[in-house]
Amino acid sequence: MELQSEQLVPNNCCFTCLRRSDDYLHIVSGDGETSESKPIAELLVKHFWFKQADFVSTSQSVICQICWTRVDEFHQFYLEVERNHRDVDPTKAEVKHEVSGCSEDLDVPPPVEVVVKIESTNEEEPEQDSEDDGQPDRNSEDDDRSEQQPPEETTVVIVDRKPKRKYTKRIKTENPVAKPKGTYQVKDAKQLAEEDEIIKAHVKYICEICGMNCPTFTLFQKHSKVAHEIQGCITCCGTRYHKKVRLLEHVQRLQDPNCFKCDICNKSFVNSRGIRRHKEEMHVPDELRIYGCDRCPKRFTKKSQLAYHLKGHDTLDNESAKCPQCERTFQTESQLKVHIKIRHTRPTDFICDVCAKGFYSKAEFQRHKKQHEMRPEELRVQCDICQMWLKNALCWRKHYRRHNQGPTACDLCGHISPNATALTSHKRHRHRTERNHTCQECGKQFKRPLGLREHMASHTGEALYTCSFCDKTFNSNANMFSHRKKMHPKEWLEQRTAQLEAQRGVAPASVQ
Numbered sequence: 001m002e003l004q005s006e007q008l009v010p011n012n013c014c015f016t017c018l019r020r021s022d023d024y025l026h027i028v029s030g031d032g033e034t035s036e037s038k039p040i041a042e043l044l045v046k047h048f049w050f051k052q053a054d055f056v057s058t059s060q061s062v063i064c065q066i067c068w069t070r071v072d073e074f075h076q077f078y079l080e081v082e083r084n085h086r087d088v089d090p091t092k093a094e095v096k097h098e099v100s101g102c103s104e105d106l107d108v109p110p111p112v113e114v115v116v117k118i119e120s121t122n123e124e125e126p127e128q129d130s131e132d133d134g135q136p137d138r139n140s141e142d143d144d145r146s147e148q149q150p151p152e153e154t155t156v157v158i159v160d161r162k163p164k165r166k167y168t169k170r171i172k173t174e175n176p177v178a179k180p181k182g183t184y185q186v187k188d189a190k191q192l193a194e195e196d197e198i199i200k201a202h203v204k205y206i207c208e209i210c211g212m213n214c215p216t217f218t219l220f221q222k223h224s225k226v227a228h229e230i231q232g233c234i235t236c237c238g239t240r241y242h243k244k245v246r247l248l249e250h251v252q253r254l255q256d257p258n259c260f261k262c263d264i265c266n267k268s269f270v271n272s273r274g275i276r277r278h279k280e281e282m283h284v285p286d287e288l289r290i291y292g293c294d295r296c297p298k299r300f301t302k303k304s305q306l307a308y309h310l311k312g313h314d315t316l317d318n319e320s321a322k323c324p325q326c327e328r329t330f331q332t333e334s335q336l337k338v339h340i341k342i343r344h345t346r347p348t349d350f351i352c353d354v355c356a357k358g359f360y361s362k363a364e365f366q367r368h369k370k371q372h373e374m375r376p377e378e379l380r381v382q383c384d385i386c387q388m389w390l391k392n393a394l395c396w397r398k399h400y401r402r403h404n405q406g407p408t409a410c411d412l413c414g415h416i417s418p419n420a421t422a423l424t425s426h427k428r429h430r431h432r433t434e435r436n437h438t439c440q441e442c443g444k445q446f447k448r449p450l451g452l453r454e455h456m457a458s459h460t461g462e463a464l465y466t467c468s469f470c471d472k473t474f475n476s477n478a479n480m481f482s483h484r485k486k487m488h489p490k491e492w493l494e495q496r497t498a499q500l501e502a503q504r505g506v507a508p509a510s511v512q
Helices: 038-047 065-086 090-100 140-148 189-200 217-227 244-255 272-282 303-318 333-345 362-373 393-403 420-430 449-460 477-487 489-504
Strands: 023-026 062-064 112-117 153-158 234-236 239-241
Touching: 023 065, 038 065, 062 065, 189 217, 189 244, 234 244, 239 244, 393 420, 477 489
Parallel strands: none
Antiparallel strands: 023 062, 112 153, 234 239
16 A cells, blocks of 8 residues: 655544644545555444544545554454454363353352362271161272372362342332432534534634644544543633533623522522522521531531531531631631631732732632723612612622621620621720730730831831821821811811711712
């Protein structure tokens, strides 16, 4: 078979390995099958799942020299095995089958060889009359042989058959929590093509190694597995997706941020798994919450949820998830990592391209970008309970949670706080004993970083605050507040009234 050396068309590649090559062979020639091209197609159909109709009768259906060498070597090995088994004597197979001692259809364990050792004893056995026991006389030669030869070890083949396990019928227990039936349906070619079009409108199926552009996600994964021997993945928005359904949900959420929104509480999620887990945990009737915690009033619908919740109690008791800097304890290690990242390290992994401000989380970075894209009055959200206007949606969520919290008393001093958030702030400022912020000049310690910052201003002479009604400067925010209220009471009252009207008043015309 003559090797052709032509330059492949950029869109063509080897039919088997999907790689481009300069040395290739035509599987089917353009003028019809020839003596050289016919064996290639026959061998591919014989040893693979391909059909004759899969080979297009053009010069684009080619196979590279490497793949053809492998196919030809396997075919020669196939013929050799076929010849060897054709020449085998059928009686040998029957003998081998009889020696095995069991049928192929029966699932019997292999025989176990047991060595039985026969030992001779000096005790004389009483002679038995052959007429009494009805046994014939033994041959004298056999008696002599048994007396002269020493006892030998004989091998007895015993088939160890394990007794069959009795069938016991499983008793089904009644579970009040009905498991949802699977709603997965097999998708046809049209639905798969529509999903590929939705994804390719945002990201292409391009191989990161060789740059090949595949028309479908299935062909892309096949190319990655055959050509590069790896699991194919598509990178979008800095995240790698190995499954098509996750990539499709990501693209759908980019097109519609409220694509996965709870129809009960209007909370949005990243994918379908998040909203399904949310509904199973938050919007389940109380009569289905059959698993209750013996240490707190929480109840769950699944035993696994209760087990995970109890692990949190054990972690708090053992203090295994304790912050080394502020000694705060958490229920899980993941919560501890988030706490350290937010409160202590705060790495700036995301940098704004407009103001060069750094952020530690992607969600905070995206909220900041909206401030550049939208006007401040467009970001404001009004509370439907107290009619107060909040700066953005994040402030509105924090404010809205306080309406659902009742007054709470401090267990240390009896102080009544309007909500749990205010109680936490009260304990942190009034009952916090540790002072982790130390002045490097005089060694004085403070509870909060703001106290240390205002104290350092007394050493450096830096003016931290300036009165909005005069030119006087201050090192303490409390001193500036007292100055404005005492020296500028009229101006301070007007400013305070304007702020309250802006918070509780009517929204600007642009927002309406």
